[in-house]
Amino acid sequence: MAREIMYRDALREAIDEEMERDSTVFIIGEGIAERGGSYKVTEGLLSKYGPKRVRDTPIAEAGMIGVGVGAAIAGARPIVEILYIDFAMLGMDMIVNQAAKFRLMTGGDGRVPFVMRTQGGTGGGVAAQHSQSLEALFYHIPGLKVVMPSTPADAKGLLKYALRQSDPVMFLEHKHLYMTKGLVPDGEHVIEFGKGDIKRPGKDVTLIAWSNMIPRTLEAAEKLAAEGIDAEVIDPRTLVPLDKDMILGSVAKTNRAVIVQEAVRRGGVASDIASIIQEEAFYQLDAPIEIVAGLNIPIPFNLELEKASVPQVDDIVLAVRRTLHSKPLAQAAE
Amino acid sequence: MAAQAQKANAPSRELLEKLFRTAYKIRVFESEGIKLYRQGLIRGYFHPYLGQEGIATGVCAALQEGDFIASTHRGHGHCIAWGADVKRMVAELLQKETGYCRGYGGSMHIADIRAGNLGANGIVGAGTPLGVGAALANQIKGNDAVTVTFSTDGASNNGTFLESLNLAAIWNLSYVLVVENNQYAVSTRIEESTRDVDLYKRGLAIGVESHQVDGNDSLAVYHLMQDAVEKCRRGEGPILIEAKTYRHMGHHVNDPGKYMPADTLAYYKERDPVDRARNALVEIVGLDQAEIEAIENEIKQEFEDAVEFSKASREITLAEFNEFVEAY
Ligand SMILES: Cc1ncc(C[n+]2csc(CCOP(=O)(O)OP(=O)(O)O)c2C)c(N)n1
Numbered sequence: 118m119a120r121e122i123m124y125r126d127a128l129r130e131a132i133d134e135e136m137e138r139d140s141t142v143f144i145i146g147e148g149i150a151e152r153g154g155s156y157k158v159t160e161g162l163l164s165k166y167g168p169k170r171v172r173d174t175p176i177a178e179a180g181m182i183g184v185g186v187g188a189a190i191a192g193a194r195p196i197v198e199i200l201y202i203d204f205a206m207l208g209m210d211m212i213v214n215q216a217a218k219f220r221l222m223t224g225g226d227g228r229v230p231f232v233m234r235t236q237g238g239t240g241g242g243v244a245a246q247h248s249q250s251l252e253a254l255f256y257h258i259p260g261l262k263v264v265m266p267s268t269p270a271d272a273k274g275l276l277k278y279a280l281r282q283s284d285p286v287m288f289l290e291h292k293h294l295y296m297t298k299g300l301v302p303d304g305e306h307v308i309e310f311g312k313g314d315i316k317r318p319g320k321d322v323t324l325i326a327w328s329n330m331i332p333r334t335l336e337a338a339e340k341l342a343a344e345g346i347d348a349e350v351i352d353p354r355t356l357v358p359l360d361k362d363m364i365l366g367s368v369a370k371t372n373r374a375v376i377v378q379e380a381v382r383r384g385g386v387a388s389d390i391a392s393i394i395q396e397e398a399f400y401q402l403d404a405p406i407e408i409v410a411g412l413n414i415p416i417p418f419n420l421e422l423e424k425a426s427v428p429q430v431d432d433i434v435l436a437v438r439r440t441l442h443s444k445p446l447a448q449a450a451e
Numbered sequence: 452m453a454a455q456a457q458k459a460n461a462p463s464r465e466l467l468e469k470l471f472r473t474a475y476k477i478r479v480f481e482s483e484g485i486k487l488y489r490q491g492l493i494r495g496y497f498h499p500y501l502g503q504e505g506i507a508t509g510v511c512a513a514l515q516e517g518d519f520i521a522s523t524h525r526g527h528g529h530c531i532a533w534g535a536d537v538k539r540m541v542a543e544l545l546q547k548e549t550g551y552c553r554g555y556g557g558s559m560h561i562a563d564i565r566a567g568n569l570g571a572n573g574i575v576g577a578g579t580p581l582g583v584g585a586a587l588a589n590q591i592k593g594n595d596a597v598t599v600t601f602s603t604d605g606a607s608n609n610g611t612f613l614e615s616l617n618l619a620a621i622w623n624l625s626y627v628l629v630v631e632n633n634q635y636a637v638s639t640r641i642e643e644s645t646r647d648v649d650l651y652k653r654g655l656a657i658g659v660e661s662h663q664v665d666g667n668d669s670l671a672v673y674h675l676m677q678d679a680v681e682k683c684r685r686g687e688g689p690i691l692i693e694a695k696t697y698r699h700m701g702h703h704v705n706d707p708g709k710y711m712p713a714d715t716l717a718y719y720k721e722r723d724p725v726d727r728a729r730n731a732l733v734e735i736v737g738l739d740q741a742e743i744e745a746i747e748n749e750i751k752q753e754f755e756d757a758v759e760f761s762k763a764s765r766e767i768t769l770a771e772f773n774e775f776v777e778a779y
């Protein structure tokens with residue numbers, strides 16, 4: 118059985134269930150206690166778990182991320198909610214130099230079960246400092262797990278898993294997804310990291326996307342279906358660890374790949390996935406890999422420009438058409 | 452009458468001997484460690500704690516099992532005072548598999564998380580939020596552990612110093628922030644970094660009980676710390692302690708420290724924390740020269756054994772490293 122609930126409610130269920138299960142799970146953030154958080158993810162948790170485990174913080178991102186990392190090292194399971202991923206930049210030392218490295222620096226003795234929940238992406242004109250997609254920064258740092266759920270079910274299952282494993286997790290939500298609805302299975306629902314999900318099976322082309330690019334890519338796939346193109350849509354769900362097997366398996370079947378990311382094109386995760394495909398499945402490709410990504414630019418306030426800065430449905434459709442119209446290599450050589 | 456009262460209040464032999472042993476052990480570790488460095492047996496950064504031994508010694512003597520410490524880049528002294536095994540420390544500096552971090556960490560990252568030592572840190576100021584976080588974890592777990600961050604004058608000008616201490620304050624954490632004010636950040640004098648060199652006032656400004664103490668007097672540090680720890684265990688933390696001190700040499704092994712004025716250095720060397728701990732044993736407890744030497748020889752021997760142990764230890768293998776690569 119399953120219920121249709123919103124992404125934000127799915128996140129709350131995950132936190133609630135894990136706080137119930139494990140008394141060392143706690144959450145801190147700006148306005149998360151009595152107010153229930155800017156995205157209403159933590160509503161009701163204060164009255165259920167009390168002020169010891171649900172705490173408001175001052176506006177001190179470096180401090181609160183650092184305190185979360187310290188608490189994790191000392192054996193608790195903190196969730197630190199950062200309002201916007203843009204603000205996580207203030208805490209980068211603690212994430213990059215402390216949390217990510219502690220396990221190795223201690224020769225394996227030290228673990229950091231730290232979960233930073235935050236949200237990114239464009240969403241209705243909040244401009245350059247509140248709209249970024251910064252997953253590549255964390256993806257680049259060995260030692261961090263990077264999770265980017267696109268559906269309520271994935272959000273719940275992955276957050277529950279995050280609170281049971283032992284490494285620092287960058288749990289990146291999307292501001293556009295909080296109010297989206299989806300079916301979430303009843304009962305215990307935990308999703309292991311590193312397991313992608315085929316959001317739409319297909320045979321002609323592999324589309325790889327995550328977070329808010331999933332609904333957009335699915336919409337593109339429906340348009341393509343009307344043209345007789347059967348696209349497979351893969352959501353890795355966690356970028357680190359990455360489900361390479363699922364991606365390569367799909368490419369082996371379709372021989373074509375399009376990667377869609379909201380983040381800027383330069384130095385992005387899409388580029389790295391493309392490099393993995395070319396390295397491990399080069400001879401299975403019938404067309405160059407396409408990347409549909411954001412422009413290499415800060416997000417402008419003007420709504421039309423904001424739209425122009427990140428991939429839209431039609432950008433994805435066009436990229437797919439390009440890969441399908443490009444001739445198989447053998448033919449092209451003639 | 453008066454003399455008797457004084458005697459009743461006098462520190463015990465046990466305490467004074469503990470303070471001297473710790474301070475002297477750090478002194479030996481650092482001076483002998485520098486020799487190993489010069490021989491090329493230790494590489495990388497080595498920030499000696501020489502001259503500052505009184506602080507770690509006094510602070511850790513007031514702590515107990517179950518408590519936590521977070522340290523700095525100048526962390527050997529904290530580690531030793533915390534009760535670390537000198538063998539495993541030397542082995543770590545010699546990048547051996549028997550070291551605290553199996554040779555993955557080195558001088559700037561020695562940690563013993565199982566024993567509550569969150570570790571030295573290569574990032575100036577990082578120990579403050581980490582320590583406050585450990586204190587938060589302990590509050591959430593509901594135990595009475597106290598967490599200490601050893602911080603520095605340099606770190607006091609980093610934003611996380613205020614952020615973290617403020618979090619500890621609003622949450623009443625059992626946390627002691629020990630600011631080792633050795634008056635330098637590498638070659639930069641504290642007067643160049645701040646208008647008011649009395650750093651304990653930073654705590655007062657945000658409502659945190661704060662004190663200043665002579666960091667070269669391990670006994671004074673101990674007494675102040677003992678009081679702070681008691682208050683923390685009663686839920687009256689956090690507390691800030693500024694301990695004034697001075698390095699005996701440059702910033703690290705390869706820094707001659709020429710910028711340190713000779714007269715100031717002489718002033719602090721006259722107030723050497725190890726000498727003072729030794730003198731206390733002689734003057735208050737009445738230990739004679741032979742007894743002192745016996746203690747010193749025992750500690751020197753412990754270090755020599757640690758060097759032998761470390762030299763005989765193996766390094767981590769590439770195969771073992773690969774397991775790590777997979778895990779990451
Ligand atoms: C964030 C950061 N900035 C700069 C450095 C380089 N650095 C290492 S130690 C040091 C001086 C530190 O002075 P202080 O904090 O007072 O500690 P002390 O060396 O006096 O013990 C500097 C600048 C660093 N390790 N981390």
Ligand SMILES: [Mg+2]
Binds near residue numbers: 603631632634636
């Ligand atoms: Mg200093």
